Amino acid sequence: MYLYNLGKVSWQESQLIYHALARMGREALALLSPASPYVCAGYHQGLDQEVDLDFCQTRHIPIFRREVGGGTVYLDGNQLFFQLIIHPDNPVVPLSKDSFYRKFLGPVVNTYRRIGIQAEFKPVNDVIVNARKISGTGVGEIGDCLVFVGNLILDFNYEMMSRVLKVPDEKFRDKVHKTMEENLTTIRRELGETRASAWDEASLNNIMIEEFKPLLGSLTPRGIDSELQSKIDELGGWMLSGDWLYRKGRKISDREVRIRAGIKVVERMHKATGGLIRTSYEDREGRFANVSITGDFFCYPDEGVSRLESMLEGKSKDDVHQVLTQFYSAHEVETPGIGIDDWLVVFRD
Amino acid sequence: MELEGYNLPDDLYYQEGHFWIKKEDDYLVMGMDDFAQQMAGLVVYIQLPAEGKKLKAGKKFAKVESGKWLGKVFAPVNGELISSNQDLETKPTLINEDCYGQGWMYKIKPDDMAELDNLIKGPEAVKEWLLADIEKYKTT
CATH class of the missing domain: 3.30.930.10 (Bira Bifunctional Protein; Domain 2)
Structure with missing residues (x-):
């Protein structure tokens, strides 16, 4: 050689x-x-x-x-x-x-x-x-x-x-x-x-x-x-x-930047019936960190969004359904036209 | 056939590089087999060449990327590509989720269907080949 x-x-x-x-x-x-x-x-x-x-x-x-x-x-x-x-x-x-x-x-x-x-x-x-x-x-x-x-x-x-x-x-x-x-x-x-x-x-x-x-x-x-x-x-x-x-590359609907194995920064968007949901977060070995949720949907009360951000912090991605169920049941939050399935689009791989 | 955690259906033909081929009327469907998809890990990209591409048996005609490894896909027979699974463009992990179903990769019109005889087929041949590969991968 x-x-x-x-x-x-x-x-x-x-x-x-x-x-x-x-x-x-x-x-x-x-x-x-x-x-x-x-x-x-x-x-x-x-x-x-x-x-x-x-x-x-x-x-x-x-x-x-x-x-x-x-x-x-x-x-x-x-x-x-x-x-x-x-x-x-x-x-x-x-x-x-x-x-x-x-x-x-x-x-x-x-x-x-x-x-x-x-x-x-x-x-x-x-x-x-x-x-x-x-x-x-x-x-x-x-x-x-x-x-x-x-x-x-x-x-x-x-x-x-x-x-x-x-x-x-x-x-x-x-x-x-x-x-x-x-x-x-x-x-x-x-x-x-x-x-x-x-x-x-x-x-x-x-x-x-x-x-x-x-x-x-x-x-x-x-x-x-x-x-x-x-x-x-x-x-x-x-x-x-x-x-x-400049040849045609892979079509991407989400933005993910892999930092190293197990760590990536993710941004996802989803057009739900109730409006656009946009999220960004760090995926740290399968757990959420620095979750940010924005978009043009309605949430009552207003602070519901920041509550969901806090609830997801540090949680395993496998538990996201459970967190969302708890979010809706325990806090009397309403997001017209947006349900658990919509959130799963942006929070699940 | 289920062998040491790998599922390789008996009714399919197989290529040495662990792609499956299924005969459908006058064309073939091709995809990655369960052994290959497990070894590869999450698939992140599949090249989907346009229909009409001429294929030469044993020659590369596309690329597949997984786990920071960019590999090649070789034509199983001489023929022509008649379609690629466009769903893989946005969801290449269909290969990991359902490699024999929704994760199919290509449809090929072979020049001569008899070329299928050059592939691995039948429970005994598949078992011998798969066990040999499992052993090789274990030891290296």
Whole structure:
């Protein structure tokens, strides 16, 4: 297997290299990071629905659509990418997805531990420290290869991450920003500025190589040769084109931003007979937090809405029907044209 | 057939990659089998190609995403896609809820119905194949 230890590359190459290697069927571990920031959307996403395109254009932030799943991310040089390109029939590849992530996130967990961060693997595909995520990962089947991509996070621009997303309103954006700060951490946050400064891209990647070697066998260093360059150029022709970038994505009726496994910020709307119900909340391991209910429906008495918000706080999503029954029976609340089934539309998955 | 928690109906044909195929008059219906949907976890996206797409047996014709894994769907036979289940566009989890019913994925007009013979069919063959896969997944 080849090792591409490339350091800083252009933002385009930071994505095109693994797409090219996979299509060439060349097994490799690539370690690199982008020289400038960009937004990277998941394969199935519709950019007009998920990314604040005006903001990105104004700020000259380029956008890429990867052939790997997951959501939109803001990427920059403080995130050190690892990209494993491997044939599915390579004997070191586990068959099950859970085992695949467990095995190949091992080197990432170990690298963090070697620099003093007590990281742990959290199924299916997260690396966490004290319940906070510290690596984003995904797998795509590209060409005849599996491509496993992820990052070591030296530092993270929470502000820009929440800014580049298309969101229904600024309140929702604030919720995303706050939840991300609470649930995503970085090497700098964990070690502090002074200790973190002892680790740069080269030293961290050297540890990554040492940790990946026992799993992958010998790694032969290689640079970008003419064959790879030509594939990168060929792919760039269409992966950077408007046709690929703005292709039709998944239709979304709700807005959900996944922060890490078990944590997401949700906004849902439902047009009931009695009017529009709009809710936003955090789903924390299946429990409601920071529930907000708005809309153009009537509720008697007025304070019924804030009472329902309070009643849902901390409750399991499995108990939502019970909470709603209690809300209507114990508090003499009336919501003309809106019944329990309508609330279930916005509060159940 | 129910085997180690996986339900694989006897009257269906199966593809190695764990998709089921059912013969309906002169066309085929295809979907993800129970083993695949359990292994995948919640399905978040299914590519639904337009009708008329030419399919080549064993070649990729769509993608499916679940649990941060973007995988491929391979054509079970040579033929033409005659429809995709549009309900999956807004509710891909129908595959998890009802993989043999509302969660069907594609309808295919095969060039030659005899190509079904290349798929896995019959309780004995399905049992042998499923048990081997369960074992492989356990050990790796």
